[in-house]
Amino acid sequence: MTARLNAAQPYALGLFRMVVGLLFACHGAASLFGVLGGTFGTGGTVQTGTWPSWYAAVIELVGGVLVLLGLATRAAALIASGSMAYAYFKVHQPHALWPIENGGEPAAIFCWAFLLLVFTGSGAFGLDRLLARRSTAQSERAAEQTPVTA
Numbered sequence: 001m002t003a004r005l006n007a008a009q010p011y012a013l014g015l016f017r018m019v020v021g022l023l024f025a026c027h028g029a030a031s032l033f034g035v036l037g038g039t040f041g042t043g044g045t046v047q048t049g050t051w052p053s054w055y056a057a058v059i060e061l062v063g064g065v066l067v068l069l070g071l072a073t074r075a076a077a078l079i080a081s082g083s084m085a086y087a088y089f090k091v092h093q094p095h096a097l098w099p100i101e102n103g104g105e106p107a108a109i110f111c112w113a114f115l116l117l118v119f120t121g122s123g124a125f126g127l128d129r130l131l132a133r134r135s136t137a138q139s140e141r142a143a144e145q146t147p148v149t150a
Contacts, residue, residue, distance in 0.1 A: 013123030018068055020113045024080060025064025031057035052086070059083045067117065070126020074118050081114035 030036045031053065034045045039053075046053040059079060066076035084107045092104025099105040122128040 010124040013120055014070070014125035015123075016113075017070060017073065017117055017123055018125065020110070020117070021064045021066070021068030023064070024060050024110060024114075025068060028057045028059070028061025028064055032061055052090070056083055056087060063114075067114070070122035070128050073122035073126060073128050077114040077117035081111050081118060084108070084111035084114065 026036055031039050031046045034043055038044045039046055046057055048054055060083070063076045063080035063083070066072050067080065088099070088104045088107040088111060092099065092102040092107055094102075096102040099108045
């Protein structure tokens with residue numbers, strides 16, 4: 001059983017990455033464009049350039065899409081994790097100690113989920129893997145075609 005689960009690990013990680021990225025991107029799209037209920041479910045958007053709301057929304061949208069696609073996953077996840085840590089400690093934590101009390105559960109969960117992706121990478125189905133495979137294949141072909149001189 002463990003062998004089967006270990007064999008499926010990259011696929012489970014890839015699906016986890018895609019779901020987390022999609023949910024994160026939805027937060028950004030809601031704040032920037034007013035879709036999916038908009039900011040705080042009001043249908044509104046955050047004002048362009050306001051600190052930190054607008055910048056957080058841009059990080060959520062761009063970072064979420066990059067993580068969803070598995071493109072530059074580790075870098076995007078690191079920035080997204082830091083953004084959520086900032087959101088938790090500066091926005092939520094001053095109201096109460098525990099995330100359940102201060103409404104910071106989504107920020108805490110996203111922070112830790114993205115931190116996990118920093119260390120694990122994109123898993124299966126990511127463009128990172130596809131591009132790495134393609135560059136490895138090209139370098140192997142180039143090495144085969146390079147003449148050996150004496």
